[in-house]
Amino acid sequence: MSGEEGLPVSPPEDASPVPQPQEERREAIALVVAAASWLVPGLGHALLKMWGRAVICFVTVGVLVWVGAGMRGNLFSSRGNDAFDSLGYLADLGTGGFYWVAKSLETNGPDVSRADGDYGTRFLATAGVFNLLAALHAYEVARGRKV
Amino acid sequence: MTRWRLIELLGATIAVKLNHFQALVVFALVISIAFGFLGRRRPKDRVKYILWTLLLFVLIGVGIGWAMYPFSH
Numbered sequence: 485m486s487g488e489e490g491l492p493v494s495p496p497e498d499a500s501p502v503p504q505p506q507e508e509r510r511e512a513i514a515l516v517v518a519a520a521s522w523l524v525p526g527l528g529h530a531l532l533k534m535w536g537r538a539v540i541c542f543v544t545v546g547v548l549v550w551v552g553a554g555m556r557g558n559l560f561s562s563r564g565n566d567a568f569d570s571l572g573y574l575a576d577l578g579t580g581g582f583y584w585v586a587k588s589l590e591t592n593g594p595d596v597s598r599a600d601g602d603y604g605t606r607f608l609a610t611a612g613v614f615n616l617l618a619a620l621h622a623y624e625v626a627r628g629r630k631v
Numbered sequence: 632m633t634r635w636r637l638i639e640l641l642g643a644t645i646a647v648k649l650n651h652f653q654a655l656v657v658f659a660l661v662i663s664i665a666f667g668f669l670g671r672r673r674p675k676d677r678v679k680y681i682l683w684t685l686l687l688f689v690l691i692g693v694g695i696g697w698a699m700y701p702f703s704h
Binding site: 536537540541544547548550551554555556599600603604606607610614617618621631 | 651
């Protein structure tokens with residue numbers, strides 16, 4: 485490669501950023517942290533030694549699931565009838581392992597004929613969405629983009 | 632009226648009965664604390680953030696409730 489005056493021209497340094505091995509390793513660790521955070525609320529932050537946030541995430545998701553299931557909220561399944569059911573399933577699935585905890589707590593099944601059941605449904609969905617947010621936070625911290 | 636009808640601590644069955652306002656306060660409190668810890672680092676900032684978020688949650692929730700009141704009658 486040569487320039488107009490016949491001088492060799494080196495390509496710009498940031499033209500094609502090649503991920504360094506250290507960057508790739510950090511990204512892999514961040515993904516593991518995110519997955520752990522989703523599966524067990526707070527585990528991602530615990531792996532990053534952020535103990536206070538880990539406890540808060542676990543307790544928050546736990547309380548929301550406990551109250552939501554206690555109010556007999558609807559825990560959506562994968563066999564949804566419409567888009568709202570599917571979105572609800574995604575939100576509930578966000579609780580990770582607590583999805584099955586909620587299932588085991590609701591021995592009498594959901595009852596959304598009363599306002600309590602409807603509130604419970606929101607509590608369960610909020611638990612899932614909050615856990616996804618916490619997993620995203622842990623992922624960003626592991627990548628070094630947040631503190 | 633609050634009624635914790637049945638709580639089997641070691642069992643699988645629980646039943647929680649809260650009225651509208653109690654559900655709102657429980658929700659606001661839990662989420663405010665969680666947001667405070669996730670969003671702020673210094674303890675003083677966290678406390679300020681938690682209290683401010685809790686206040687807004689409750690006030691806006693009650694406000695929306697009052698705004699919708701005429702439509703329920």
